[in-house]
Amino acid sequence: MGNLTTFLNNFSEFTPDAVNDLNCCIVEESFLKGDVLVQKGRVCGKLIYIKKGLVKLSFEGDYKEFIMRFFSENALSTVLDSFLNQTPSSYRIVAIEPTEISYITFYKIEELCRKHHCVEAAFRKFIAHASTNMMARISEMLEEDGTQRYHNFLKQNPSLMQRISLGDLASYLGITQVSLSRIRSKQ
């Protein structure tokens, strides 16, 4: 099982000092399926490393939920805009499996960024990485239809397929459950 420090360390080589300081700031927490890690309307003050389990970043539409992204083992999850701006989140993060996380707060990260250049570099790479993901998601939504997006997801996240419900996957893909069931039945 990985941890937050080694995950960030992959972005930028840490000094032993930085590793130490980081490890001291990390808090562990566990959630049951359905638990809310970050509430809508609250500032997302945490950078969340998923040790075990699966969560969704989502928001409530008029009648149904829409899912921005899933985060599973060994991923860093946060409501990026709320975290960076320290403003109330329009989105929420919900566990869809029993989930174990470790997190560090925005303020601790800021502190360590000021103290250790290597932490700042890693944090910036994380943001850059998240930007790449968001741009890729936008372009995929523009360029590809539901069927293609489904197959992309299948290729890129084969192991998640058995863990995500039809409804949640359809909500992520931006299509209806019925549509997704039709896509699946066509091979």
Added chain:
Amino acid sequence: MGNLTTFLNNFSEFTPDAVNDLNCCIVEESFLKGDVLVQKGRVCGKLIYIKKGLVKLSFEGDYKEFIMRFFSENALSTVLDSFLNQTPSSYRIVAIEPTEISYITFYKIEELCRKHHCVEAAFRKFIAHASTNMMARISEMLEEDGTQRYHNFLKQNPSLMQRISLGDLASYLGITQVSLSRIRSKQ
């Protein structure tokens, strides 16, 4: 007509020293309609302030172009992931009107971020702002259909409507030209 420095200054109050240093780094450039500001495959090394004109951030699909976002007067434009990672861009920036810009390079920004805390704060707010925009775009693509997205765009960018061609707007909205023409004719 605004400029890059005063634009960034809105994000975080600059010291006179920082204003000076920034102004020294700024380069001016002009483009004709159709000119490419940032090429696909090249690293986007510039943070581009649009003084006058209109550009599109786009990419080439198999048969047609898809538009991620428009940037007009008084906007900061860049290929965010390429800029932050300093990796080749999958996207390009093209002028769709005669356009005047001022820009600062990635390296100069980095230098000034190290030197002036206020510049670093402004730059971070810019990134946070861009994140908000990208998340909003993803959620809009999930939640709303072409008709609703058209009306949102109309409300948020009334002045751009006469300046963007039907094809470009359709490409941004993720629908066909014909569909957009139908939407327009329905009131």
Added chain:
DNA sequence: AATCGTTTTTTACAAATGATAAAAAATTAT
């Protein structure tokens, strides 16, 4: 093993969207 509740799949129908072609309008160049 039987039941309840949930999730997934299927079906039928209606509405929206895309593809294509062609005409009309607007813009640009000569």
Added chain:
DNA sequence: ATAATTTTTTATCATTTGTAAAAAACGATT
């Protein structure tokens, strides 16, 4: 001013997608 090009509109048809409701499959609990 005219021709050439581009952009926008209109129409038709095929396909896709959504809605609603029912059926089937799956899991948890008793």
